Amino acid sequence: MAMDLLDQLCHTICSWLQGTGPESDIVISSRVRLARNLIRYPFTSRATEQDKREIFGFVRDRLRSLELTREFHILAVDELPETDRQFLVERQLISRELHNGSGPRGVAFDSSETASLMINEEDHLRLQVMQSGLALREAWDRANALDDALDSVIDFAYHPEFGYLTACPTNVGTGLRASVMLHLPALAMTKQMDKVVMAMEKMGLAVRGLFGEGSQPSGDFYQISNQVTLGRSEEDIIEEIYSVIPKLIQYERRAREALLSESRNELQDSVSRSLGILGSAHTITSEETMYHLSRVRLGIALGLIDLPTQTVNKLFMQTQPAHLQKLQRQELSGQERNIVRAALLRQRLASANQN
Amino acid sequence: MAMDLLDQLCHTICSWLQGTGPESDIVISSRVRLARNLIRYPFTSRATEQDKREIFGFVRDRLRSLELTREFHILAVDELPETDRQFLVERQLISRELHNGSGPRGVAFDSSETASLMINEEDHLRLQVMQSGLALREAWDRANALDDALDSVIDFAYHPEFGYLTACPTNVGTGLRASVMLHLPALAMTKQMDKVVMAMEKMGLAVRGLFGEGSQPSGDFYQISNQVTLGRSEEDIIEEIYSVIPKLIQYERRAREALLSESRNELQDSVSRSLGILGSAHTITSEETMYHLSRVRLGIALGLIDLPTQTVNKLFMQTQPAHLQKLQRQELSGQERNIVRAALLRQRLASANQN
Numbered sequence: 001m002a003m004d005l006l007d008q009l010c011h012t013i014c015s016w017l018q019g020t021g022p023e024s025d026i027v028i029s030s031r032v033r034l035a036r037n038l039i040r041y042p043f044t045s046r047a048t049e050q051d052k053r054e055i056f057g058f059v060r061d062r063l064r065s066l067e068l069t070r071e072f073h074i075l076a077v078d079e080l081p082e083t084d085r086q087f088l089v090e091r092q093l094i095s096r097e098l099h100n101g102s103g104p105r106g107v108a109f110d111s112s113e114t115a116s117l118m119i120n121e122e123d124h125l126r127l128q129v130m131q132s133g134l135a136l137r138e139a140w141d142r143a144n145a146l147d148d149a150l151d152s153v154i155d156f157a158y159h160p161e162f163g164y165l166t167a168c169p170t171n172v173g174t175g176l177r178a179s180v181m182l183h184l185p186a187l188a189m190t191k192q193m194d195k196v197v198m199a200m201e202k203m204g205l206a207v208r209g210l211f212g213e214g215s216q217p218s219g220d221f222y223q224i225s226n227q228v229t230l231g232r233s234e235e236d237i238i239e240e241i242y243s244v245i246p247k248l249i250q251y252e253r254r255a256r257e258a259l260l261s262e263s264r265n266e267l268q269d270s271v272s273r274s275l276g277i278l279g280s281a282h283t284i285t286s287e288e289t290m291y292h293l294s295r296v297r298l299g300i301a302l303g304l305i306d307l308p309t310q311t312v313n314k315l316f317m318q319t320q321p322a323h324l325q326k327l328q329r330q331e332l333s334g335q336e337r338n339i340v341r342a343a344l345l346r347q348r349l350a351s352a353n354q355n
Numbered sequence: 356m357a358m359d360l361l362d363q364l365c366h367t368i369c370s371w372l373q374g375t376g377p378e379s380d381i382v383i384s385s386r387v388r389l390a391r392n393l394i395r396y397p398f399t400s401r402a403t404e405q406d407k408r409e410i411f412g413f414v415r416d417r418l419r420s421l422e423l424t425r426e427f428h429i430l431a432v433d434e435l436p437e438t439d440r441q442f443l444v445e446r447q448l449i450s451r452e453l454h455n456g457s458g459p460r461g462v463a464f465d466s467s468e469t470a471s472l473m474i475n476e477e478d479h480l481r482l483q484v485m486q487s488g489l490a491l492r493e494a495w496d497r498a499n500a501l502d503d504a505l506d507s508v509i510d511f512a513y514h515p516e517f518g519y520l521t522a523c524p525t526n527v528g529t530g531l532r533a534s535v536m537l538h539l540p541a542l543a544m545t546k547q548m549d550k551v552v553m554a555m556e557k558m559g560l561a562v563r564g565l566f567g568e569g570s571q572p573s574g575d576f577y578q579i580s581n582q583v584t585l586g587r588s589e590e591d592i593i594e595e596i597y598s599v600i601p602k603l604i605q606y607e608r609r610a611r612e613a614l615l616s617e618s619r620n621e622l623q624d625s626v627s628r629s630l631g632i633l634g635s636a637h638t639i640t641s642e643e644t645m646y647h648l649s650r651v652r653l654g655i656a657l658g659l660i661d662l663p664t665q666t667v668n669k670l671f672m673q674t675q676p677a678h679l680q681k682l683q684r685q686e687l688s689g690q691e692r693n694i695v696r697a698a699l700l701r702q703r704l705a706s707a708n709q710n
Binding site: 281282 | 620621623624628634635636637638694697
């Protein structure tokens with residue numbers, strides 16, 4: 001069943017990637033994540049196989065019992081082959097930590113892939129809601145509603161003074177991490193990202209790559225998130241990020257305008273060449289693909305390339321290794337993937353090249 | 356009149372570039388050049404303005420008097436603007452030395468641009484015949500016939516022991532230089548050109564770039580020519596080159612076959628990307644253009660790209676700086692040329708991209 005589901009999913013893009021939300025030329029998605037642990041069980045890192053099996057079974061039953069989560073897909077991640085686990089990472093439904101973990105663990109998500117719940121990750125439960133564009137409040141509202149529902153059927157470890165107890169002290173308190181995924185190609189091209197990262201860090205915000213903690217920025221995607229969760233209300237955390245993101249959006253827009261006014265032809269050249277390379281290569285790595293797709297996405301946003309942003313968003317997702325293998329319905333070596341990736345890109349983009 | 360003529364020429368390619376001759380997938384052209392000097396005048400480097408004016412006038416009159424050369428276009432190179440002189444260099448009708456020279460000097464050529472005669476270059480006369488493909492004997496026959504005709508109306512400086520006297524001792528004797536222009540992308544890609552150049556030099560042959568002496572190899576074009584002209588007959592010189600070129604052609608073919616059998620996909624990738632870049636760039640230098648056109652030409656020869664070789668040959672010629680300016684009918688800065696060059700390439704190639 002899991003197989004059938006993932007085989008279908010690989011042909012579509014998640015709703016949070018559809019570019020329908022506010023400021024979606026720059027803000028890919030907004031994400032709210034809540035860390036929760038069950039009472040009466042040790043944290044995941046100290047839990048036994050048996051503990052984890054019980055937790056997974058218990059949570060699955062509770063999800064089935066709730067109106068809000070009854071229709072969620074629930075997958076036992078430890079029973080999935082490597083490619084399927086990687087596939088879930090690429091869709092941001094599970095973390096790399098859950099992918100690499102051991103023992104019974106799982107993920108539950110709704111059919112729009114907006115809400116997902118990891119079971120037996122660093123914490124027993126990691127609830128996540130992702131929305132298209134700059135929509136943190138909406139994501140928070142939905143996460144909050146899901147959390148309330150879960151809270152009504154699961155006893156969470158909670159300390160009256162410290163708040164929610166989590167495996168890592170940095171998550172204690174609200175257990176909330178709010179993050180926004182931004183596409184910042186103009187700031188990257190004009191070499192202003194170091195400055196931006198430093199400014200964010202001074203404000204207590206972290207800047208990470210596409211796959212969160214420890215991942216490198218790829219395709220000029222940057223994830224901005226709060227660091228502190230203790231001693232502050234959920235709303236404060238959300239508002240803090242909300243106060244910063246519009247400034248970042250403005251910086252990126254200014255950098256884009258400066259590129260357009262000061263070196264329009266070089267910019268047109270750069271984005272068109274990227275489209276030309278993607279539309280003609282016969283072997284291409286994931287990294288090079290991300291690089292050029294980012295340029296093309298910028299070109300579309302600035303009216304230099306006439307192509308739907310969705311085409312590019314979909315390619316960002318589908319040119320990833322596990323997606324390619326699901327689309328081809330076979331295991332592929334790195335070299336084979338590079339060839340299949342190039343063929344997919346040519347098919348989708350060659351005819352789109354501009355004059 | 357010169358203006359009108361060159362304005363027309365810029366839209367066409369010379370007959371020697373049409374790719375109709377033998378082995379023309381590898382051999383672009385065969386060239387025979389004869390150096391001749393008039394008696395009673397000092398060599399060009401020591402001639403006065405007045406001498407040069409007299410020589411040019413005299414030769415022009417003789418050309419008009421001969422059946423074979425009556426219809427030749429005759430241009431006073433010293434009266435042409437810089438762009439037109441550069442244009443003649445790009446078409447290989449005159450040398451860079453004649454372009455940069457001083458005082459009265461000229462060029463005469465037939466409408467197919469196969470035969471040309473430089474007046475007051477290093478020698479008073481430099482007669483050149485270029486043919487498409489590997490056709491040195493044909494080129495020699497025609498040069499010989501033209502030389503005989505000129506000899507019947509002009510007294511050439513000739514020494515019974517040394518042969519034809521020339522300004523530079525390396526040309527004394529036959530005054531003949533035979534050369535073949537080869538396109539050797541596979542030998543260049545597989546880094547075998549150093550070896551080839553050394554082997555040629557051991558055999559007394561010189562390997563030069565597109566514009567002869569002192570020019571860098573560009574677009575993987577190499578000009579192979581004899582070094583010694585003294586103490587040997589014209590036929591010996593021609594035969595010497597004829598004995599070597601087929602081996603070089605074979606080396607290049609083997610390198611192409613090896614690339615095809617050992618790394619077909621990488622090769623397909625490389626030539627397709629080159630076509631993709633040429634078909635999408637919005638600013639591109641002459642050097643980068645030559646590099647990618649060379650790859651595309653290789654791709655066509657190996658059946659990896661479906662495009663007429665003539666399209667590429669024509670672009671090799673027309674994307675050169677003076678050609679671009681003649682096509683646009685205006686002077687252009689380097690930056691403007693890069694933009695116009697990219698537009699020309701897109702127009703001719705974008706629709707030709709492959710799947």
